[in-house]
Amino acid sequence: MADGLKRVAVIGGGWAGMAAAVALAEKGLPVTVFEAARQLGGRARRAAIHGLPLDNGPHLLLGAYRESLRLMARVHPGPLPLKRIPLRLDVPGHFRLSLPRLPAPLHLAWGLLAAQGLTWQERLAAARFVRWLKRRQFRLGQDASVESLLRGHGQDGGLRRHLWEPLCLAALNTPIALASAQVFLHVLRDSLAAERAASDMLLPLADFSALFPEPAAAYVRRQGGEVRLSCPVRHIRRQNSGLALATDGGEESFGQVICAVPPQRLPSLTAELPELAETRKMVAGFHYQPIYSLYLQYPEDRRLPAPLLGLDGGLGQWVFDRGQTHGQKGLMAVVISGPGRHEILDHEALLDAVAWELAPLLGQQRPLWGKVVAERRATFSCEAGLQRPSIATPLANFHLAGDYTEGDYPATLEGAARSGIACAARITG
Numbered sequence: 001m002a003d004g005l006k007r008v009a010v011i012g013g014g015w016a017g018m019a020a021a022v023a024l025a026e027k028g029l030p031v032t033v034f035e036a037a038r039q040l041g042g043r044a045r046r047a048a049i050h051g052l053p054l055d056n057g058p059h060l061l062l063g064a065y066r067e068s069l070r071l072m073a074r075v076h077p078g079p080l081p082l083k084r085i086p087l088r089l090d091v092p093g094h095f096r097l098s099l100p101r102l103p104a105p106l107h108l109a110w111g112l113l114a115a116q117g118l119t120w121q122e123r124l125a126a127a128r129f130v131r132w133l134k135r136r137q138f139r140l141g142q143d144a145s146v147e148s149l150l151r152g153h154g155q156d157g158g159l160r161r162h163l164w165e166p167l168c169l170a171a172l173n174t175p176i177a178l179a180s181a182q183v184f185l186h187v188l189r190d191s192l193a194a195e196r197a198a199s200d201m202l203l204p205l206a207d208f209s210a211l212f213p214e215p216a217a218a219y220v221r222r223q224g225g226e227v228r229l230s231c232p233v234r235h236i237r238r239q240n241s242g243l244a245l246a247t248d249g250g251e252e253s254f255g256q257v258i259c260a261v262p263p264q265r266l267p268s269l270t271a272e273l274p275e276l277a278e279t280r281k282m283v284a285g286f287h288y289q290p291i292y293s294l295y296l297q298y299p300e301d302r303r304l305p306a307p308l309l310g311l312d313g314g315l316g317q318w319v320f321d322r323g324q325t326h327g328q329k330g331l332m333a334v335v336i337s338g339p340g341r342h343e344i345l346d347h348e349a350l351l352d353a354v355a356w357e358l359a360p361l362l363g364q365q366r367p368l369w370g371k372v373v374a375e376r377r378a379t380f381s382c383e384a385g386l387q388r389p390s391i392a393t394p395l396a397n398f399h400l401a402g403d404y405t406e407g408d409y410p411a412t413l414e415g416a417a418r419s420g421i422a423c424a425a426r427i428t429g
């Protein structure tokens, strides 16, 4: 076999690409990772803001993120920089659901029945709905929108507003009127309805490049692989039985390629591969949803009653207190998932509006400074009935990894990691 044909390339150093690279390195296969940006992490990366190491947006992991956690443990020398807390949805003054440290399924039953901010009828309706889902093993005969599923099962009023709608938006980043009920049920099955630890929230204690992609790169290099930054692949073409990748430094041959770029980048990158025509058509039909992250710095003595709180009735949806996780005292990170009024406000007006919403929690009207990070195409819109491309393509040595590929999960770190691992398994057998 020519030397080039033994080589494996991964294009894209986000969570999918780095998961693939680690999974290959674990099996002793040296790999070359090409990353276009100056840093690893893709949509979950460190961003320097106001001189601080922040993230492009605060992220939350769940205990159910089995594969991401396994790979993180593989590449981290010490304990994982994550704070594990039992699931708690707390919207001060409106709603509270916390899952106690009881064995499953008691933790969920107890949590629902003891939820504050719901009527007794609503608590019982939620428990009935979960029982129905379990009987059906969280499978629907046909996909529908989350909204129609909820309507069909009497999940209205406070249940919809405080529980299902925020959970759906947080997990699928898609409004309930469009969101895929089946994908939402996969998330519920693996988190709320699985063993108790699967529903735990894992709050990062480090920035997102340091949490996985950077230690993953160090691991890949130790295993004989290579990670090249600021090295975009411009196009790919077939070359005998291998594939040639063109970068600004020239062309290189590989026997196997895992393409882990976001779906928007796929069409131009694969334009010279006619075998990918169907995949290109499929992703051309995707819609995308935004996520806005607002950082607001208050005096160091300002602190929330918990590291993560829900917000109700305004623009902000969740607020993270980075003082309690990253030691950045007084710094709040507010998340707004999905479309909405916030998209038409200029950043100053948006910061003012959200500062107003936070004032009762922090006892202070104006932050010292604020910054909006708008990811307008944060994730694909995870809509009912959406067809997603398989990781396998008609080219036996070209594989697709990424949060958008076919799988149980919406666009999440875990979905990305699983797709990368599955691509690696196709190569290592």
Ligand SMILES: Cc1cc2nc3c(=O)[nH]c(=O)nc-3n(C[C@H](O)[C@H](O)[C@H](O)COP(=O)(O)OP(=O)(O)OC[C@H]3O[C@@H](n4cnc5c(N)ncnc54)[C@H](O)[C@@H]3O)c2cc1C
Binding pocket: 011, 012, 013, 014, 015, 016, 017, 034, 035, 036, 037, 040, 041, 042, 043, 044, 056, 057, 058, 059, 060, 061, 231, 232, 233, 234, 260, 261, 262, 265, 269, 291, 292, 293, 375, 378, 379, 401, 402, 403, 404, 411, 412, 413, 414, 416
């Ligand atoms: C603000 C925000 C908040 C989020 N919150 C959460 C959360 O709380 N929990 C959760 O689980 N998920 C969350 N997500 C989703 C999660 O971040 C993504 O699903 C995941 O990071 C996608 O990883 P990926 O590797 O598939 O793609 P990407 O992260 O997009 O990685 C693709 C990589 O390919 C590189 N690339 C592109 N073109 C080329 C090229 N030609 N050559 C070489 N490299 C190239 C890019 O630079 C990038 O690094 C959030 C996303 C955003 C944006």
